[in-house]
Amino acid sequence: MNAGPGPRFRLKVLDAAIILAAAGAFAASAVAVYGGPAPSRAVISSERGEWTYPLGTDRVVSVDGPLGPTLVEIRDGAAFFIDSPCRNKTCLSSGHAEHAGDWIACLPNGVFLRVEGESGDDQLDATVR
Amino acid sequence: MGRLERRERWEAAFSPVPLALSGAFLSLCLLFMPGLAGRAAFFAAASFAAWLSGRKVSPLAALVVIAGIVGANLLVPVGRLILAWGPLRIHQESLYQGLEKALTFEALVMVSKASLGPSLRLPGRFGSFFAEALRCYDRILERKATVRAATFFKDIDDALVSVYDGMDGTDAAPSGDPGNRGRPGDRFLPFAALAAGLAVALAVIAR
Amino acid sequence: MTSSMPRSASEKRRLAAFLAALAFFLSAVEYMLPRPVPFMRVGLANLPILFAVELLPWGWYLALALVKVAGMSLLTGSLFSYVAVFSLAGTMASALVMRGLYALAGPKAISWVGLCVAGAVASNLTQALLARVIVFGESARYMIPAFLGLGLVSGLVLGVFAELFSARSAWLAGVRGRRDGQA
Numbered sequence: 241m242n243a244g245p246g247p248r249f250r251l252k253v254l255d256a257a258i259i260l261a262a263a264g265a266f267a268a269s270a271v272a273v274y275g276g277p278a279p280s281r282a283v284i285s286s287e288r289g290e291w292t293y294p295l296g297t298d299r300v301v302s303v304d305g306p307l308g309p310t311l312v313e314i315r316d317g318a319a320f321f322i323d324s325p326c327r328n329k330t331c332l333s334s335g336h337a338e339h340a341g342d343w344i345a346c347l348p349n350g351v352f353l354r355v356e357g358e359s360g361d362d363q364l365d366a367t368v369r
Numbered sequence: 370m371g372r373l374e375r376r377e378r379w380e381a382a383f384s385p386v387p388l389a390l391s392g393a394f395l396s397l398c399l400l401f402m403p404g405l406a407g408r409a410a411f412f413a414a415a416s417f418a419a420w421l422s423g424r425k426v427s428p429l430a431a432l433v434v435i436a437g438i439v440g441a442n443l444l445v446p447v448g449r450l451i452l453a454w455g456p457l458r459i460h461q462e463s464l465y466q467g468l469e470k471a472l473t474f475e476a477l478v479m480v481s482k483a484s485l486g487p488s489l490r491l492p493g494r495f496g497s498f499f500a501e502a503l504r505c506y507d508r509i510l511e512r513k514a515t516v517r518a519a520t521f522f523k524d525i526d527d528a529l530v531s532v533y534d535g536m537d538g539t540d541a542a543p544s545g546d547p548g549n550r551g552r553p554g555d556r557f558l559p560f561a562a563l564a565a566g567l568a569v570a571l572a573v574i575a576r
Numbered sequence: 577m578t579s580s581m582p583r584s585a586s587e588k589r590r591l592a593a594f595l596a597a598l599a600f601f602l603s604a605v606e607y608m609l610p611r612p613v614p615f616m617r618v619g620l621a622n623l624p625i626l627f628a629v630e631l632l633p634w635g636w637y638l639a640l641a642l643v644k645v646a647g648m649s650l651l652t653g654s655l656f657s658y659v660a661v662f663s664l665a666g667t668m669a670s671a672l673v674m675r676g677l678y679a680l681a682g683p684k685a686i687s688w689v690g691l692c693v694a695g696a697v698a699s700n701l702t703q704a705l706l707a708r709v710i711v712f713g714e715s716a717r718y719m720i721p722a723f724l725g726l727g728l729v730s731g732l733v734l735g736v737f738a739e740l741f742s743a744r745s746a747w748l749a750g751v752r753g754r755r756d757g758q759a
Contacts, residue, residue: 249739254681255690262697262728270721279714281446292446292460294714396656424653444715470711477657485653491646498593499643505597506647522744529747533594 280340280357282319284312286350295319295338295355305349312353324349376423382554385489391558392484398565399476405469407572411565412472415479424482431478435471442467508532591751592636592643595624599644600651607652618730619696621648625671626692626738629678631751641671658710662703669702670695688742689735696731697724 251259280295286305293301295317302309308325318338321331326348334344343354370378399411419426448462491499512528603621621644628637645664649655654663674695677686700723708716742748 249687249743251689252685252687254677254686255693258686258690258694259728259732262693262724262731265697266721266724266728269724273717273721290450291448292450294445294447296714392656419653438711441712441715441719444718445713466713470713474658474711478654478659481649481656481660482653485650485655487651489650495639495643495646498589498639499596499647501589501593502596502600502643502647505594506600509597509601522741526741526745526747529598529745530750532597533590533747533751536590536594 277340278357280317280338280355282312282314282337282353283356284319284351284353286310286352293319295357303351305346305351307349310346310349310351312351319353319355320344321346321351321353324351372423372425374423375421379422380486380488382552383558384552384555385486387555387558388484389489391562392480394562395480395484395565396477398562398569399473399480401573402569403572403576405465405472407568408469408472408476410568412476412479415476415483418483419479422483424486426479426482431475435468435475438471438474439464439467442470505532505536508535588632588636592628592632592640595628595632596640596643596647598624599640600647603644603648604651619670619692619699619734622667622670622692622695622699623734623738625667626674626688626695626734627742627748629674629691630683634675637671637675641667661710662706665706666699666703670699673698687735688738689732692735692738693728693731696734697727700724700727 282293282295284291284293284301284303286303288304291301291303293299293314295314298315299313300322301312301314303312304310305325310321310325310331311323312319313322318336320336321334321344323329324331324346326346328348331344331346331349331351336342337344337353337355340355340357343352345352395415399408399415402408402411416426416431443459443463446458446460446463447466448460448464450458451461451464452459487503490496509528509532512532515528516524599621602623606618606620625637625641625644628640632640645660645667646655649660649663652659654660674691677691677694701720704716704720704723707719708714712719
């Protein structure tokens with residue numbers, strides 16, 4: 241440190257390293273946060289409205305349709321139906337929606353679930369069961 | 370009644386230590402209060418108390434903070450979509466959580482403002498060290514008027530030399546009343562604490 | 577390099593109390609400056625702690641950091657609020673990082689600028705993590721680049737100011753002279 245009038249101040253090696261590291265961290269975080277796609281989220285819609293939940297937080301959600309409440313579980317980054325008032329309950333075996341563009345639905349109860357946000361380009365576009 | 374007059378009346382009505390202890394207890398109650406309505410009520414009551422205590426309370430500053438916290442929480446959409454207006458989308462749970470956090474944040478600030486002040490004496494060696502620092506702070510404040518923009522560095526430095534050299538071990542702890550004699554408002558503090566505790570308990574049970 | 581520490585216990589106490597008072601004053605100045613987010617500060621009040629890195633032993637250094645937080649929390653009436661929690665976490669993170677770097681590297685390898693930037697970034701990152709838990713939740717991630725950027729800029733500005741002040745200050749020279757037995 242300058243201890244009084246004397247030699248002009250010069251940046252030292254560790255100063256430069258710290259400044260560069262801080263600038264690098266700032267740039268990297270800005271790119272990661274503002275440049276990347278939004279985190280995945282499940283968007284659930286019915287005639288009663290629209291609900292959005294991030295896939296990163298586990299929860300069970302109840303969404304009302306004309307026949308009654310449909311239960312949707314979000315667990316381990318995927319969303320799937322766990323109960324619905326429809327007769328055949330086909331929607332319960334429609335699988336998990338976890339990638340951007342995936343969708344599942346309970347047609348009798350008018351509940352639709354789609355995933356928005358991060359998309360993996362290396363993922364399959366669709367699967368047929 | 371002006372702010373300074375309210376401040377004098379508040380300090381005359383409550384002893385610093387019981388008031389601070391009540392504030393600490395009320396802060397804890399707030400943290401355990403479930404639901405938005407309860408926290409909003411707490412915020413309203415604490416804001417009124419802070420205003421009554423004569424501390425500087427800026428409604429605009431509080432609103433800006435609340436808006437900032439709510440706005441930040443709205444960035445992550447959670448729950449039912451309740452308003453869509455162009456790019457602005459407000460989801461119910463995000464709004465609720467944002468309001469809850471914002472009102473808690475500001476209510477704690479208001480409780481602190483109402484229950485704390487420079488007249489509070491901290492105990493022990495830490496307390497006497499803090500008191501010495503406060504006395505030195507008063508002397509620095511006295512010198513701040515001598516600092517001018519044109520000779521900023523020199524004036525600051527002269528002030529530092531003057532205050533530091535003036536400290537020379539003459540800062541004995543002040544004698545006399547530590548300010549903990551009973552004051553007329555002290556007897557109401559336990560009731561306020563009890564009322565807050567009961568409100569929290571009832572709110573928790575009712576949930 | 578001569579020892580940076582004052583020689584007697586009463587000198588250490590006097591210097592620590594003075595630096596604490598200076599921190600209160602700078603904190604009050606900073607309180608009046610407009611800020612976009614309530615707990616993001618420029619860090620003016622950390623300047624006395626920065627100088628204390630070379631002027632005070634560890635015990636008084638930590639006491640100074642704690643008194644700075646407690647003092648300002650009492651003076652502004654925010655001791656029972658999250659503001660005090662943010663202040664404590666940020667100040668302690670900054671103080672420990674600056675002192676640790678100084679102890680490891682020494683004044684020949686690092687200047688006030690490097691210490692200030694490291695301290696400011698550590699403080700802001702700690703506060704960003706707390707903000708994630710206390711007020712912002714998941715959306716805190718959007719604040720992190722801003723916290724890092726502000727830490728870098730404020731650290732640079734304060735570090736340069738500290739260098740300029742250190743070069744000209746008769747007070748600091750006097751304190752260093754006293755500690756070296758020249759007073």
